[in-house]
Amino acid sequence: MASSPRVVVLAGGVGGAKFTLGVRAALARMGAPEATVIVNTGDDLWLSGVRLQPDIDSVLYALAGQNDTERGWGRAGDTERVNAELQAWGAGWPWFTLGDLDLGTHLARTGWLRDGMSVTQVVHRLSQRWPLGVRMLPMTDSEVDTHVVTAEGRMHFQEWWTRHRATITPLAFENPGIDQAQPAPGVREAIADADIVLVAPSNPVVSIGPILAVPGVREALRGARRVVGVAGVIGGKVVRGMADVCLTAIGVETRSDAVAAHYGARSAGGLLDAWVMAEEDAGLAPAVAARGIHPVIAPLWMSDADTSEAVARATLDAGTMMRGSFS
Numbered sequence: 001m002a003s004s005p006r007v008v009v010l011a012g013g014v015g016g017a018k019f020t021l022g023v024r025a026a027l028a029r030m031g032a033p034e035a036t037v038i039v040n041t042g043d044d045l046w047l048s049g050v051r052l053q054p055d056i057d058s059v060l061y062a063l064a065g066q067n068d069t070e071r072g073w074g075r076a077g078d079t080e081r082v083n084a085e086l087q088a089w090g091a092g093w094p095w096f097t098l099g100d101l102d103l104g105t106h107l108a109r110t111g112w113l114r115d116g117m118s119v120t121q122v123v124h125r126l127s128q129r130w131p132l133g134v135r136m137l138p139m140t141d142s143e144v145d146t147h148v149v150t151a152e153g154r155m156h157f158q159e160w161w162t163r164h165r166a167t168i169t170p171l172a173f174e175n176p177g178i179d180q181a182q183p184a185p186g187v188r189e190a191i192a193d194a195d196i197v198l199v200a201p202s203n204p205v206v207s208i209g210p211i212l213a214v215p216g217v218r219e220a221l222r223g224a225r226r227v228v229g230v231a232g233v234i235g236g237k238v239v240r241g242m243a244d245v246c247l248t249a250i251g252v253e254t255r256s257d258a259v260a261a262h263y264g265a266r267s268a269g270g271l272l273d274a275w276v277m278a279e280e281d282a283g284l285a286p287a288v289a290a291r292g293i294h295p296v297i298a299p300l301w302m303s304d305a306d307t308s309e310a311v312a313r314a315t316l317d318a319g320t321m322m323r324g325s326f327s
Contacts, residue, residue: 004032005195005316008224009134012040012055012207014072015232015240015302016200017062022308023198024063024133026316029309036135036190040202041119042146042175042210043157048092050106051113054158055207056123056138057105064130072240075101095163120184137190139211142181146206147174157206166242170249175210183216191220196319198312199271201232201239201300204259205246212271221271226319228274229263230311231256234300235280257284257291265292274318276300276311294318 007027011020016039023035040055054073061067061075068076078099086092098106105126112122119141127136146157149172160168191197202208212218221227233256238244244254252262256277264270274294277285278301285295298314301307 004030005319006033006193007035007316008190008194008197009035009037009200010197010202010208010211011037011059011200012043012202012211013241014058014062016040016055016202016207017058017067018302018308019198019200019202019230019312020059020134021062021305022302022310022312023316025305025309026312028133034134036137036186036194038137038139038184038187038190038211039123040207040210041138041140042144042206043161044143044145045156045158047096048086048098050103050110052106053109053119053138056126056136057102059136060126060132063132063134063136066130074099075105078102093159093163096158118185120186135190137186138184139187139217140178140181140184140214142177144175144178144181144210144214146210147176148172149174161242166245170245173205173209173246173249175213178210178213179215181214183214183220187214188216188220191217191224195225196316197221197224197227198315198319199227199229199263201230201302201311203232203241203243203246204252204262205243205250218271222266222269226273227266227271228276228296228315228318229260229272230276230315231259231278231281231300233259233281234278239301255284256281257287260288260293260295261291267292276315276318 020037039059044053068074078101082100083098087094109122119138123136123138147154148160148170150168232239252258260275263272272293275288276296282297288295296318
């Protein structure tokens, strides 16, 4: 049997970008085809007349080796001269920094969108600048920005996340218009053709959640050959960001087994066949198994390229162990 799987990754944010780097390295070592990465576009926004796609850019810059690893966002070596001028004019958000190089990406994207390109076409064009080693797809071509409902009113997710640092209690997360959205061209086909779909250790609520909310995506995943998720919670704490606040808002405890239960077992109408959990959470494996999800224990800290690849390899192995070699 062949041992070169066709892989799809659902991803968003810095955790998704790190995991995707690991998947790329693991597949290259196996001699496997390039992965397709379906990226969240729920945190996109318009600002100062340009279209920003933070998760798309996080994955793009990471794969291109252009990301700022110290800040965790934006381009390496960027400057903020234009941002300072915008703020001097009272334009944009003073608490949301646009780097000069990053702004170049946003201007290019906005120009292409206004010329009539779809989001999928723009992402493809952006992907041509650097050898990424994966195929990137947006989850949808529709604008379905994430809004946060709070007792103080509704605000864009980026305002809640960046300005308020998730300190205002969220009551709900919404993506207006998502009920009428469709998966981007190629999304359903990529899932159908994949030997294994990997759910990255991204924020389950605002990174993976919007992807799953696009009509047709869950149905495509239920028909996938196998789906393996990776926990972004280790020892009862989120690895990065404020995902615990998001989980609490939807009634999910910040525990690896609780997040697995949130996604659910495919055998019970959910998403997962297997769930890769941290060694620190090995004691929760029986609870995951009781849900009908196969638990796999592995080191999950992605501190560098080698550990990211090891996490990806463990996730790929989880799919192999369940149903034998890839065909």
